[in-house]
Amino acid sequence: MYARLSQLVRQLPRPSTTAALSASRARPTSPTPRPAAMSSARTIHTAGCIVIGDEVLGGKTVDTNSAYFAKYCFSLGIALKRIEVIPDDEEDIVEATRRMSANYDFVVTSGGIGPTHDDITYQSIAKAFDLPLTLHQEAFERMKRLSKPHPSQPNFDWNVPSPALTAKRRMVEVPLDKSRDLSEQVLFLDESLWVPVVVANGNVHILPGIPRLFEKLLDCLKPRLLPRLTDPEGKGIHRILFATPMAESAVAGYLTELAAKVEPKGVKVGSYPRWHKKHNSVTLVGRDQELLESLVPEVEAAIQGHRVTLEDERDGENESDQDS
Secondary structure, three states, X not given: OHHHHHOOOOOOOOOOHHHHHHHHOOOOOXXXXXXXXXXXXXXXXXXXXXXXXXXXXXXXXXXXXXXXHHHHHHHHOOEEEEEEEEOOOHHHHHHHHHHHHHHOOEEEEEOOOOOOOOOOHXXXXXXXXXXXXXXXHHHHHXXXXXXXXXXXXXXXXXXXXXXXXXXHHHOOEEEOOOXXXXXXXXXXXXOOXXXXXXXXXXXXXXXXXXXXXHHHXXXXXXXXXXXXXXXXXOOOOEEEEEEEOXXXXXXXXXXXXXXXXXXXXXOEEEEEOOOOOOOEEEEEEEOOHHHHHHHHHHHHHHHOOEEEOOOOOOOOOOOOOOOO
């Protein structure tokens, strides 16, 4: 099952990213990484997500991990500031992880930690923070105990050197800072999985790209994050959704006035067209639920709409075009 870590990044030809960029411009200088001790202890206000994989950029695989992470951050009240999709290219990974680590409190990467030559996330992040790649013995023992033999490898032996064994070991050779507590850098969050969450520079959390594993490990990480949130109870951010039969252009003036009034109080106003549907959407987003609730009657009256739970709640069976 876990050998599938290699299947995500595989069939597309690797783009010549380095050559293309150097021909047009020099790569930007990465900001100085925040010290690891500072990164691992600070309150989490902001987050960033790096999706690594040629197959995503080439259209072979649809990325769902970043969408899951966005909902995850919203539910915890973490401001997700940036999502980037980058190729399996060492320089790109080095630059992105350094920059994200320096700029945001909580960073996750998705993909590129399988057994094949193009799974280079661990080695690239090791380079980003000047860390050695080290075989993590506990992870290796867990791999041997919990992973199932693949039908194509009936004679595989963990005790006999082979190309397959070398490939498997690559998945547990991780960047480690020997000056820091090892238990804070390699997190085993689920007893049924050998795959750990590796934490580099205190705030870069390296996760597999397989959605089922990505989601499970992220969910298991939540108890470790809660004490470091702005709201330790994890109440998150609140969203109120409205459906309006009016065109966006018809409500634009009111929404502009409303935004000017409430955004200084931490409330964001959004408007979203829904083509060929009977209703468009308006949202209020903020941390102060009481304030949001107090705005509902005014907004419903001004947009001639209703508060809803789902966008299509009032569309009915018949659809009609909506202009904007």
